[in-house]
Amino acid sequence: MDQISSPMDERTVRGLRLGETVFLSGEIVTARDAAHVRALSAADGPKELNGATLFHCGPIMTIEKEGRKVIAAGPTTSARMNGTAADMIRRYGIRAVIGKGGMSSTVLDAMRETGCVYLAAVGGTAVSLAERIINVNGVLWPDLGPAEAAWILEAENFGPLTVAMDAAGNSMYDNVKRTVDRTRPYS
């Protein structure tokens, strides 16, 4: 199991193999439906997104004496961002997307072109993942509400994450779908 640090460079990203398990340390930025729309409509987008690691997540946050704290932060369904993710990856040079359930072939193409991977987190493991977030560094678009705003988070050994779509155009989801379609009953 490999440790990787974020932000990543293209060489590291292209070196990740499909099916590999990694743990990530460094900065990650949460973004889901509304944040993608904002990021793409902004004339000059926030610099925090350049080369960033995105996390498809709408966390539960609390305000403590020492600042904001992440209580629960598991991945949300990535497929909802299929329509906006390819533009996002190209425009901001996103190097990794953390989510669940995989993304479309359009997104996979953008990943191969620019050098980006899809890292699958275990869905519903919000407490385990929140424990690996050591600091909240900031927030973009707080007016979207805590679930939709883009939180800039500092993670340590964040994972386990499975390289489920690599930068060479391979996808575990496509492989599984081929198996499922071959055995699909009652058709």
Place this chain on the structure above:
Amino acid sequence: MRYTVMIKVPEPLEDVIVNLLRLANTKLPEDVGWALEAAAAWETNETAYAQLGGMMENVRKAEFKGVPMCQDTGIPVFYVTGRMDASVEDGIRKGLRKATDTIPLRPNTVHPLTRLNSGDNLGDGMPLIRYVPTDDDLEITVLPKGAGAENMSRTAMLDPADGIDGIKKFVTDAVLDAGGRLCPPTVVGVGIGGTADSCTSMAKEALLRPLDHVNPAADERALEDELFMTLNSCGLGPMGLGGNTTVLRVHVRTAYCHTASLPVAVNLNCWAARRATVRIKRDGTAEYRQ
């Protein structure tokens, strides 16, 4: 039912609702935990095994720390039975608002057109409350329903000629097409018969049954067992990354329908199949179970 009974002295209904939501969101029902353990035992795929291990670890941490196991604390659906009056709704609404602040739950409800978040999980038609008045003690069950699973719901008006094979194809396609977009291994609720709306409600209510509950209707049980075996032979696996465990259980509910109709509905629950029930006795004490 024999799961986790905890009795508390009389409290205002809103506080009972807070306790109920806390129990449902922080502690997975034991039958679901056992189903995950069993799944891990027959899983041969390394990635699948790791996914299940991560899930079980998370369940233990959530219970130990008393925080929601998933950031999507969902839309809570309430099922109310027994002796009741109009104050029940008020208690549920106040309790949900308080729970959103104190547990905390993620504020999830937005206006469908403006997408503005109400901030307290309330709104027109939210939360959804289903009432069945009876002469028994008041019982409230909550089913926190995350969007990942709810978004994969399907309802169809099949042709009666499609028959049981049509039903099987519809259910398996719904689960397999959803892939890893929700969080498999899923619990599959199936409604068959009734009308378009009651069929959809039955599919969701089927998710309230404990996973080790044996369906007393032989024909429904046979269908449940066949769909369970078939779906787990397809290789979709935990989180859609491949493996032997695609569903934890299939639960079927039926109702008579029009001779010209065959309504079928599928409502899925993620592996974190959360639920909790409270019975409020005549003396006001509240008995919680899962």
